Amino acid sequence: MRHDPTKVQTAIADASFPATPDQLAQSAEERGADPEICQSLASLPDELYHDADAVMATIEDQIA
Secondary structure (H helix, E strand, O other): OOHHHHHHHHHOOOOOOOHHHHHHHHHHHHOOHHHHHHHHHOOOOOEOOOOOOHHHHHHHHHOO
């Protein structure tokens, strides 16, 4: 998953944390994010993310 980090951060800016991947994807979709970003968020490891930094760290680990 290679997405512009700024676009991902914008997509989850209104998310309520802690959040699951499905909740993050739904929040991003409601914000009008690119469908690929929503799908990528939904496919994150199934865990509870406590903040945007945790989401971004997981995404960075997946593309490293």
